[in-house]
Amino acid sequence: AQSVTQLDSQVPVFEEAPVELRCNYSSSVSVYLFWYVQYPNQGLQLLLKYLSGSTLVKGINGFEAEFNKSQTSFHLRKPSVHISDTAEYFCAVGADYGGSQGNLIFGKGTKLSVKP
Amino acid sequence: NAGVTQTPKFRILKIGQSMTLQCTQDMNHNYMYWYRQDPGMGLKLIYYSVGAGITDKGEVPNGYNVSRSTTEDFPLRLELAAPSQTSVYFCASSYSNRLAGSYEQYFGPGTRLTVT
Numbered sequence: 001a002q003s004v005t006q007l008d009s010q011v012p013v014f015e016e017a018p019v020e021l022r023c024n025y026s027s028s029v030s031v032y033l034f035w036y037v038q039y040p041n042q043g044l045q046l047l048l049k050y051l052s053g054s055t056l057v058k059g060i061n062g063f064e065a066e067f068n069k070s071q072t073s074f075h076l077r078k079p080s081v082h083i084s085d086t087a088e089y090f091c092a093v094g095a096d097y098g099g100s101q102g103n104l105i106f107g108k109g110t111k112l113s114v115k116p
Numbered sequence: 117n118a119g120v121t122q123t124p125k126f127r128i129l130k131i132g133q134s135m136t137l138q139c140t141q142d143m144n145h146n147y148m149y150w151y152r153q154d155p156g157m158g159l160k161l162i163y164y165s166v167g168a169g170i171t172d173k174g175e176v177p178n179g180y181n182v183s184r185s186t187t188e189d190f191p192l193r194l195e196l197a198a199p200s201q202t203s204v205y206f207c208a209s210s211y212s213n214r215l216a217g218s219y220e221q222y223f224g225p226g227t228r229l230t231v232t
Contacts, residue, residue, distance in 0.1 A: 032219055043206055043223035090158060094219060103174065104221060108158040
């Protein structure tokens with residue numbers, strides 16, 4: 001079975017500062033990983049994904065994440081945040097059964113609050 | 117493409133009432149999912165379907181039922197509503213085939229349900 005832990009429930013930062021949202025996972029098989037963003041009163045929107053290949057993945061809105069297999073981590077980063085990045089961010093992990101997918105397991109979310 | 121649509125957006129139910137949450141996708145995805153989201157708890161999978169006529173339980177199926185008669189539609193039925201079912205419900209869909217591009221899930225805008 002897979003599990004995912006988002007290490008911070010809330011992250012306050014000032015505008016134009018860098019931010020890192022942490023995500024650790026556990027799995028006995030290969031995984032694929034996602035970061036989703038949820039703006040208030042909306043559904044989840046995909047930020048970026050790791051399926052295979054390069055461990056550094058770039059997503060929308062200037063976000064990137066690095067897959068670290070030895071640390072079982074998939075931390076999300078942005079070098080300079082904007083007020084509009086204020087939202088809740090979810091890390092999700094799924095098992096890769098080599099052509100078929102397992103269901104996604106979501107973390108509990110990290111609320112990013114960007115202050116002027 | 118409309119993507120994933122859900123109706124209604126909001127609903128208040130009395131204890132013991134029943135209702136159906138509607139979900140439709142126009143992306144010809146064969147996988148569909150129902151999640152509930154409670155504050156600070158992330159998303160929990162209620163039921164999922166890998167194709168028309170095939171459904172299976174997720175992590176929290178008690179008190180819910182689903183059916184999948186077409187590729188496009190995946191309604192969620194609540195029988196005998198209870199206060200514990202107060203939540204935000206999200207429907208999602210995805211491809212199942214790695215060659216199709218990804219395993220990412222596309223989410224609807226959600227239904228906010230209150231049971232009193």
